[in-house]
Amino acid sequence: MKTYFAFILIIFLLVCGNPPADTQSKKDSNLFLGLNKEAYLTGRFNANDVLLPVALEENTKDHFLRPDVKVALLKMINAFEESKPSTYKQQIFLVSSFRNFNQQKGIWESKYTGKKVMREPIADKSPEQIVSLILEFSSAPGTSRHHWGTDFDLNALD
Numbered sequence: 001m002k003t004y005f006a007f008i009l010i011i012f013l014l015v016c017g018n019p020p021a022d023t024q025s026k027k028d029s030n031l032f033l034g035l036n037k038e039a040y041l042t043g044r045f046n047a048n049d050v051l052l053p054v055a056l057e058e059n060t061k062d063h064f065l066r067p068d069v070k071v072a073l074l075k076m077i078n079a080f081e082e083s084k085p086s087t088y089k090q091q092i093f094l095v096s097s098f099r100n101f102n103q104q105k106g107i108w109e110s111k112y113t114g115k116k117v118m119r120e121p122i123a124d125k126s127p128e129q130i131v132s133l134i135l136e137f138s139s140a141p142g143t144s145r146h147h148w149g150t151d152f153d154l155n156a157l158d
Contacts, residue, residue, distance in 0.1 A: 035050060043099070052064065054152075056092065063097035063152070092154055097149070097152040099147060105141040112131075
C-alpha cells in the first residue's frame with residue numbers, strides 16, 4: 001500500500017511540478033514578445049517591431065496590438081456583427097490601442113498643464129484636484145495596459 005501511495009505521489013509531482021527552466025523561459029519570451037522584460041513591461045519599445053497593425057476602417061491612424069489580442073478583437077467584432085439587429089447602423093471603430101510610455105506621459109502632461117481641454121478647466125485647482133480630474137478618463141503613465149498592446153478603446157458612434 002505504501003508503494004502505491006509513493007507511486008501516486010511521484011506521478012503527481014511529475015505532472016503538477018514546476019516546468020523545466022527552459023520551458024519557463026520560452027513562456028516568458030512569448031509573454032514579452034521576445035523583448036527584454038523591462039522594456040516590454042514599461043512600454044519602452046517600438047510597436048512596429050513586435051505588434052501587429054489593426055485596421056477596422058479606412059483612413060484612420062495606425063493601431064497596433066499583440067497578435068493574440070488582435071485575433072480576439074476580430075473574433076469579438078465578427079460575433080457582434082453577426083448578432084446585431086439589421087436596424088443597427090453603427091460600425092465599431094478603434095479609438096486607441098498601443099501607446100508607448102512616452103505617448104501616455106504626453107497625454108498626461110497635456111492634461112495636467114491645461115493644454116488639452118478636459119470636462120472642467122484646471123485654473124484654480126490644486127495638483128490633487130487636477131490629478132483626480134485626469135484620472136476620471138486617463139490612466140497615469142505606466143499604469144495603463146495600452147503600453148503592452150493588450151488594451152484598446154472602441155466606439156460605435158452614430
